[in-house]
Amino acid sequence: MTFHNRKTFCSLIALTLAALAPLTAQAEWGNLNMRVGVTPLSREIYDLHMTIFWWCVGIGVVVFGWMIWSLVAFRKSKGAKPDTTMIHSTKAEIIWTVIPVVILVLMAIPAARTLIAIEDTRNTEISIKATGHQWKWQYEYLGEDVRFYSTLARSSDEARQLQSGVDPKSVPEYLLDVDNPLVVPEDTKVRMLLTAQDVIHAWWVPDFGLKKDAIPGNINELWFKVDKGKTGIYRGQCAELCGRDHGFMPVVVKVVTKAEYAAWLAAQKAPAQSADAAEPAVDTAMPATAASPAADPAPAG
């Protein structure tokens, strides 16, 4: 390698680093990866993801390392001569079949363990049915006679209208907030039963590591158990393209302590009679929301 070539090589490396530098400065690199989440399942999924990731890195280093070494060590300028006589090697075939099979089996063992854990809905303490509608979620606490709609927050809905004059950036949690969040207690195994009323939707909360389709005429299950002490708001979205307002039906889960949950549930039940009267008011608000986007030139109806 001449000095000139080495200099070009070094400049290239410097240029690449310079191009990446602003990225390092501004982007939170942590956001590029999957979230660890706040449930035992999400952690297990994250650990599995990292395990497989490092397997892939190892494989990449070996395969590309070998390839690059071969290119450099056996280049023509060094007088390498191609071997044109070898057209088949059973030994090589066996090696490059057996090694990947062993690796895949080793990867399948922890993956299968996690998949089984995801499906294990035994001993759940609370069951909640979530029904996807165009374009909102309905939650029903089974056996508790508590049900309500969870619709895009008013602030977001107003800002999203064409020529609303509202800067979406000024709206906190734009398109990620709802009027009535799903409320669940911490440290409790919650089972979600997912279905839909019209088209396929999907219920997704990244911090729980879970996403599953909500299909009309079908019930899908998932479960989560938020770690003790991880109370707070967790946000997700519909993850199945479900029509015009697919981007406007977020999922918001409010995780509270067990005592707060008991109090909340009691409060939901207490005005059950008056809530029945109030519910149509919520319902009548829905068609207005659905028909209101100014982006839709056709008059709704």
Ligand SMILES: [Cu+2]
């Ligand atoms: Cu959707």
